[in-house]
Amino acid sequence: MDESELAARIDHTVLGPTTTVDDVERVLDEAIEHGMNACIPPCYVAEAVAYAPDVTLATVVGFPHGQHSTAAKHGEAVDAWQTGADELDMVLNVGRLKAGDDERVAADIAEVVAAVPIPVKVILETALLTDDEKRRACEAAVEAGADFVKTSTGFADGGATVADVELMAEYLPVKASGGIGSYEDAMAMLDAGAERIGASSGVTILDGAPEAAEES
Structure with a gap:
């Protein structure tokens, strides 16, 4: 996969607790230069839309923990969409999943999916789950009408x-x-069946792609 093909499948991300608007603009500049998407904190969506429409x-x-109330998640989703976000990555409620309350997990996701007309990715936080819990989480996402499942918050x-x-x-x-x-990491995930990479x-990933390597 060459650089341009891979770039379109990367959500170039900045989500740390110390993220500033300057950090967001740097990520957006890099996304523009390389043809990537971007994933940023919700407080900066308005600035990001104005800066890089x-x-x-x-x-x-x-x-990052999925423990917001369903009403709060609904409100966040609507606000982000109305402010200009193109996609949402929501964290499912890991505690409720582990307690076996799969119906409430699915209902939580469904409220967000129904609230907006844009794609919703459901973050499972796989490092905290058994394989059985991962499957139940995916089943809840399917039941709720989600568009993607996502491995981790980071x-x-x-x-x-x-x-x-x-x-x-x-x-x-x-x-x-x-x-x-790295490019090798990203390709391993795509070869395993991933459609999108969050990083x-x-x-750095794109620097390892064949087209980039040939130009250097």
Whole structure:
């Protein structure tokens, strides 16, 4: 896969707790230069839309732990969409999933999906789940009408793995996120069935792509 093909499948990300508007603008500049999408904190969506209106822009809901009330997630989703976000990455409620309350997990996701006319990706936080829990989480996302499932927030120990992507791809398109720092990492996830890559190292990933290597 060459640089341009890969770039369109990368959500170039900045979501840390110290993220400033300057950080967001840097990520957007890199997204524009390389043809990537961007994923940023919800508080900066308005500035991002004004700064880079042509970049496909994702933001997060219920981030990073998924423990917001359903009403709060609904409000976040609507606000982000109305402000100009193109896609939403929402965190499911891991605690409720682990307690076996799958119906409430699905209902939580469904409220966000129904609230907006844009794609919703559901973050499972796979490092915290057993394989059975991952499958139940994917089933809840399917039941709720989500568009994607996503591996990780990047804030738990562990990130995307080939095995998790393969498992999740049985249910919905997958965004692999967490610990993907090179072209080889990204390609391993895509080969395993991922449709999208989430990474703060988008430029580094693209630097390893064949077209970039030939130009250097």
